[in-house]
Amino acid sequence: MIKKALLSTLFIGYIICPAQAQNTDTVSQKRETFVLEEGRPDRSKSRSNQSKLVVAVNNFSQKSNSDRHSKLLWNDGHWAGIGIHYSGLITNLGDMQLPDDAQYLSQSAKSIGVTLNPIDYTLLKSRHVGLLTGIGVEFNNFRFDNNIALKQENGVTVPDYQYEEQHIRLSKSKLYTCYLNVPLLVEFQMGRRNDFFINAGMVGGWRMGTHSKIKASDPRLSGKFKNHSNFGLRNFHYGYTLNIGYNHFAISATYYRSTLFKDGKGPRVQQINVGLSFIL
Numbered sequence: 001m002i003k004k005a006l007l008s009t010l011f012i013g014y015i016i017c018p019a020q021a022q023n024t025d026t027v028s029q030k031r032e033t034f035v036l037e038e039g040r041p042d043r044s045k046s047r048s049n050q051s052k053l054v055v056a057v058n059n060f061s062q063k064s065n066s067d068r069h070s071k072l073l074w075n076d077g078h079w080a081g082i083g084i085h086y087s088g089l090i091t092n093l094g095d096m097q098l099p100d101d102a103q104y105l106s107q108s109a110k111s112i113g114v115t116l117n118p119i120d121y122t123l124l125k126s127r128h129v130g131l132l133t134g135i136g137v138e139f140n141n142f143r144f145d146n147n148i149a150l151k152q153e154n155g156v157t158v159p160d161y162q163y164e165e166q167h168i169r170l171s172k173s174k175l176y177t178c179y180l181n182v183p184l185l186v187e188f189q190m191g192r193r194n195d196f197f198i199n200a201g202m203v204g205g206w207r208m209g210t211h212s213k214i215k216a217s218d219p220r221l222s223g224k225f226k227n228h229s230n231f232g233l234r235n236f237h238y239g240y241t242l243n244i245g246y247n248h249f250a251i252s253a254t255y256y257r258s259t260l261f262k263d264g265k266g267p268r269v270q271q272i273n274v275g276l277s278f279i280l
Contacts, residue, residue: 075194077132077187078243078279079120083252085275087113087140092270093255102267104159106145111174113140113273115252117181128194130187135180138205140271142175149173150212150231157232157266163216172215177233179205183241195247203254204238232265234258243277250277 089105090096098105117136124131147170149160163170187199211228239256256271 073194074122074125074127074130075189075197077120077122077130077134077185078197078199078245078250079132079134079136079183079185080117081248081250081277081279083115083117083275083277085113085115085252085254085273087111087142088272088274089142089260089269090272091268093272096272098269099267102269104144104146104148105142105267105269108143108145110143111141113138113275115139115275115277128189130189132183132185132187132199134183136183137208138179138181138273140177140179140273142177144173144175147171147173147214149214150175150227152229152231152265155232155265157261163214163221166220168216168218168221170214171217173213175212175231176210177207178209179207179237181205185241185243197246197250198242198244200240200242202238203241204236207233207235207237232261234260234262237271239271245277245279248279250279251275252277 086109087107088096088111089098089102089107091099115136115138117134120132120134122130122132149163149170150157151160152158181203182205183201183203185199185201187197190196190198210230210233211226212231213224213226215224216222237256237258237260239254239258241252241254243250243252245251252273252275254273258270259266260269260271261267
């Protein structure tokens with residue numbers, strides 16, 4: 001009986017143990033599978049997320065580099081362009097009126113001039129500051145209120161009263177000058193894209209042409225007449241210029257420290273131009 005009991009017990013244990021082992025292995029396998037699925041995601045999903053992350057990082061780095069480059073970028077200097085200005089004759093910056101001996105040069109609001117600046121060149125530049133120069137042509141029209149003609153007498157520029165003495169009516173009169181200018185400017189650029197700018201400096205020019213022009217509307221004398229005399233004007237002028245603007249537009253002011261006429265050959269008047277410019 002004891003032997004049978006022992007044999008029965010061994011037989012039952014032999015049958016039960018493999019089943020338990022199999023169940024244990026199955027549970028362990030399931031547990032390992034669960035751990036793998038929970039701890040290590042699917043590789044395809046990981047690669048997809050990783051590629052998206054890399055693209056995002058690349059896009060961010062490209063954008064930041066572009067922004068950084070745009071912030072460091074110096075725009076071209078603001079000199080080349082087209083401008084329109086009022087040409088005024090004054091005593092000096094402290095006295096915006098004409099001197100007593102030059103009242104006959106009193107001007108009308110039609111004293112409009114034009115500047116054509118085809119070239120500018122940046123000599124030195126940093127992030128916001130630059131030194132530039134260029135070439136420009138300046139045309140001035142000094143139109144007189146009293147429609148007075150000019151002449152040279154003994155080398156001195158004086159009013160020509162012959163038409164007034166003959167009672168010949170002049171409907172228009174002006175003095176025209178043309179200069180070839182070269183500036184030397186320091187420019188400051190501001191804003192995220194350096195769109196705002198201020199430049200200032202010196203400008204000098206050589207006179208290329210001068211003439212006076214009158215228009216008569218009288219039965220005895222009718223038409224337009226020019227006098228291509230130099231009227232004792234300086235061959236060179238020099239002064240200071242200031243330009244303040246945004247992008248392609250600027251407010252410009254130029255003060256010529258030199259007198260318009262040579263000493264002793266005309267009234268001691270200086271020139272000031274104020275206008276608007278379109279920068280190319």
